[in-house]
Amino acid sequence: MLTPSKPFTRRCFPAINVKKGVVMVGNATTFYDGDQKQRNVTDLVEGAKKANVVLEARQVAMKIFEDYTVSWYWIIIGLVIAMLISLIFVVLLRFLAGIMIWVMIVLLIAVMGYGIFHCYMEYARLKGTAGSDVKLTEIGFQSDVRVYLHLRQTWLAFMIILCIMEVVIILLLIFLRKRILIAIALIKEASRAVGQVMCSLVFPLFTFLLLCLCIAYWAITAVFLSTSNEAVYKVFNETVCDYAGKTCDPETFNVTNVTRLCPDATCQFAFYGGETYYHKYLIVFQVYNFFMFLWLANFAIALGQVTLAGAFASYYWAFKKPDDMPAFPIFSSLGRALRYHTGSLAFGSLILAIVQLIRVMLEYLDHKLKGADNTFARFLLCCLKCCFWCLEKFIKFLNRNAYIMIAIYGTNFCTSARNAFFLLMRNIIRVAVLDKVTDFLLFLGKLLVVGCVGILAFFFFTQRIRIIQDTAPTLNYYWVPILTVVIGSYLIAHGFFSVYGMCVDTLFLCFLEDLERNDGSSEKPFYMSSNLQKLLNKKNKDQDGK
Known part of the structure; x- marks a missing residue:
């Protein structure tokens, strides 16, 4: 049957016209669907738009592929290339760590000094300008931030x-200069340790594979849980049929009256559902499955941390480096962790998984209460989310140091966590300085690697490098490989830098x-490097007490 049609949104529709915002079929604005229900033509257009979006999304996906x-x-x-740059950066830290850190400190002071100078210049420039001497309390809160930038008081406050x-x-640098050294x-010592245990750089691949297994299992x-419910089948028919949309049984469908009254009707799978006893507890099983995923993922990460900590601890406590180190530090540490410490790792991972599950539930409640008008409930939920976020960060920090103590002494989780916590509290200033310096340095390294490779990928895939312009592939969307x-x-x-950070924390x-166990005597010699002994004015005595 041929039906008169007109193009609409680059698709053919039966005689669809758009006049004065009203969609019409012929001279009517309604039509009858397959169920003989009167519907508005705009519903047909909306459905066509959705279909168009699906088709366009499919085309985009094919182009990306x-x-x-x-x-x-x-x-x-x-x-x-990113892997090579990361490796080069780790190697350079061994020789240029001091220069890089002091350069960053000087640049930070210089940038802040320029900020003070700029604020003073803006403050002086606005002198005598109309409206610039108005106080902040007089104008109140303004949504346009640029209003504040025209006031002298704003630049004075910034300055x-x-x-x-x-x-x-500057005062911190003066009083903490020794701790920065x-x-x-x-x-530098961590760079030497990584150089002695080169297998540690590829060990994160083992942790990554374990995490992939956890994700695949979850x-x-x-999927099995969501599809293990009762299958619901319904009658589908292209022509008018009173039984269309009703449930059916595929085994007995051919002997029912439906096939006689509706010859084109078929009994097809619709969805999984039903009100069985199992269906009532399906959400509980899914939550339990997700909790087990969190537990297993944290256990895999903990296993990697305690393995690296054991390998780097064997480097530090070797009096003659590297002669007193084991032949294969990573494999020896992994064997000890699997044989003696799985219970401690499972307990620490369990605590962290419980806190993470509570955070996920709070996020779910926050999503459900977005449309609610209860201000107190949203405020309470926001406070709970903030508290559990802080708790998760603290537990991760405590677990990390507890795993290091487990690798050193072999004690259980609770004892190791307690000893690590009080040891860090007795040296809180050193912890703060070292943590911030190391984090900033590693963050700079990540930015350097990502920036170098990202810029190189951008110029290559956009064919802006003339020498290899013909080598670059022709792409539909150049941002796809660049983003990847x-x-x-x-x-x-x-x-790479997680291994380096774990090495620094362990050492x-x-x-x-x-420092607390030894005094430099022949019975209790220091195991630290000679550079650290010089900085602390420490020295190991020989057998004669000299």
């Missing part, structure tokens, strides 16, 4: 704040233990 097929080997080359921060930083020496179990390379580079850099705890 084509981009991956022609650029996958270049993406791999970009990730290899005072920056001056206070500048003075505080200790942090630099520990970072996803497969979730950037994300992959960040993950690779994070893997730092070993260093604190070394």
Whole structure:
């Protein structure tokens, strides 16, 4: 049957016209569907728009897939470059850690000094300008921030704040200069330890594979749980049928009256549902499955941390490095962790998984209460989310140091967590200085790796490098491989620097233990490097007491 049609949104529809905002079929604004129900033509147009969106999304997905097929080997080359840059940065830290840290400190002071100068210049420029001497209390709250930038009082406040921060930083550098030197020496020592245990740089791949197994197990179990309910079948028919949309049984469907009254009707699967006894507890099983995923994922991460901590601790406590170290530090540490410490790792992971599950539930409640008008409930929920976020960060920090103590002494989780906590509290200033210096340095390294590789990928895939312009593949969306390379580079850099950060934390705890346990005598010699001994004015005595 031929039906008169007109183009609409680049699709053909039966005689659809748009006049004065009213969609019409012929001279009518309604039509009858397959169930003989009168519907508005705008419903048909909305459905067509949705179908158009689906088709366009499919076309975009196909183009993205084509981009991956022609650029996958270049993406791999970009990730290899990111790995090499990360390795070079870790090696450079061994020789240039002190220079890099002091350069960053000087640049920070210089930037803040320029900020003070700029605020003073703006403050002087606005002198005599109409409306610039109005006080902040007089104008009240303004949604347009630019209003405040035309006031002298704003720039005066900025200048005072920056001056206070500048003075505080300079005073901290003066009084904490010795501890900063200790942090630099520990970072150099960590580079030497990584150089002696090169297998540690590829060990995160083992942790990554364990996490992939955990994710796959959780996803497969979730799919089985969601499809293990009662299957619901319904009658589907293209023509008018009184039984359309009703439930049916595929085994007995062919012998019922439905096939006689509606010859074109079929009994097809619709969805999983039903009101069975099992269906009532399905959500409980899904929550339990997700909780087990959190527990297993945290256990895999904890296993990686205690393995690396054991390997780097064996480096520190070797009196003659590297002669007194085990032949394979990573494998020896992994064997000890699996044989003696799985219970402690499981307990620490359980505590963290419980807090993470509570956080997920709070996020779910927050999503459900977004449309509610109860201000107190939203405020209470926001406070709970903030508290549990802080609790999760604290537990992660405590677990990390507890795993280091487990690797050193082999004690259980509770004893190790207590000893690590009080050891850090007795050296809180050293902890703060070392933690901030190391975090900032590693963050700079990640930005360096991602920035270098991202810029190189951008110029390559946009064909802006003339020398290799013809080598770059022709793409539908050049941002697809660029974004893939950037994300992959960040993950690779994070893997390298997480090993480095774990090494610094392990050596730092070993260093604190070394100071408290030993006195430099022949019976209790220091195990720290000679550079650290010079910084602390410590020295090991020989057998004659000299």
